[in-house]
Amino acid sequence: MAENIVILTGAGVSAESGLGTFRDTHGVWAKFDPMKLATPEGFAADPDTVHAFYNARRDGLAAARPNAAHTALADLEAHWREYARGEFLLVTQNIDDLHERAGSHAPVHMHGELLKSRCNHCGHLFGHDDALSVDRACEACARTGSLRPHVVWFGEMPLDLDAIYDALARCDVFVAIGTSGTVYPAAGFVQEARLAGARTVELTLEPGEISPAFDEAHYGPATEVVRDWAERMKA
Structure with a gap:
């Protein structure tokens, strides 16, 4: 059947x-402030820090099996x-x-997926495993400063x-x-x-x-x- x-x-x-897990005593959010690293507002206020956080997580994922x-x-x-x-x-x-x-x-x-990013301006979604920064241009619309990790942050659906x-x-x-x-x-x-x-x-x-x-x-x-x-x- x-x-x-x-x-x-x-x-x-x-x-x-x-x-790492997220919500237990030794989880990610016990060490880092999710409101600064996993919200649209946190990204708008300090995109460099948010990019650095997710770049480090990509490095960790590359070493995992x-x-x-x-x-x-x-x-x-x-x-x-x-x-x-x-x-x-x-x-x-x-x-x-x-x-x-x-x-x-x-x-x-x-x-969402850590090995993907998207453009806040044109919506272009692309895969990558290298570092992301505010200086990187979108390969679709050529804008800089518009790329963000393709992950669902607090407050997003x-x-x-x-x-x-x-x-x-x-x-x-x-x-x-x-x-x-x-x-x-x-x-x-x-x-x-x-x-x-x-x-x-x-x-x-x-x-x-x-x-x-x-x-x-x-x-x-x-x-x-x-x-x-x-x-x-x-x-």
């Missing part, structure tokens, strides 16, 4: 690859497609490219929500992996899935605010719990 599956991943799935959790999800997706088991949608809150490097097919990056909600309304299984469950709209996806009658599963390091909403939960490092769950799903 075909089952449609939607998987949501958060920072916890990439933590064991050496990329997909871990066993990323690989397990890519293998599960390949299995799902090979055996026509239903629709498979991977949605990530992460702006890294580790899912793609592990072999996942076109994950939806609802918070996440990307591709219509497609995500459509998939949630059809899903039979919803899985949240390595996400704190404190940021909306993603924190509300489990309730959307429940309304559709889906079985809901949480795979994360420890219980969080929305853990009671899940039918099933497995706690521990993502490289272990995701791998074990994916193997059970394939079986």
Whole structure:
């Protein structure tokens, strides 16, 4: 019997690859002020500092490698497609490219992508892995000072929500992996899935605010719990 599956991943799935989480005691926002580095207002006030922050994160991403959790999800997706088991949608809150490097097919990056930037003037979107600065001209409109990271900042709307909600309304299984469950709209996806009658599963390091909403939960490092769950799903 075909089952449609939607998987949501958060920072916890990439933590064991050496990329920082955001909202825990030692997370990124405990060390840096998000209002200065992750808002349109912060960028307008000090674009040089914002560019330096994201340039450093690109350097960190270049040194990171997909871990066993990323690989397990890519293998599960390949299995799902090979055996026509239903629709498979991977949605990530992460702006890294580790899912793609592990072999996942076109994950939806609802918070944008670190290796892309866009022009505030003409809207041109382009991929790159080198540093960005206020002096760099847009390759489409030739303006300088108009390029910004293609990431969703505080106060901005996440990307591709219509497609995500459509998939949630059809899903039979919803899985949240390595996400704190404190940021909306993603924190509300489990309730959307429940309304559709889906079985809901949480795979994360420890219980969080929305853990009671899940039918099933497995706690521990993502490289272990995701791998074990994916193997059970394939079986």
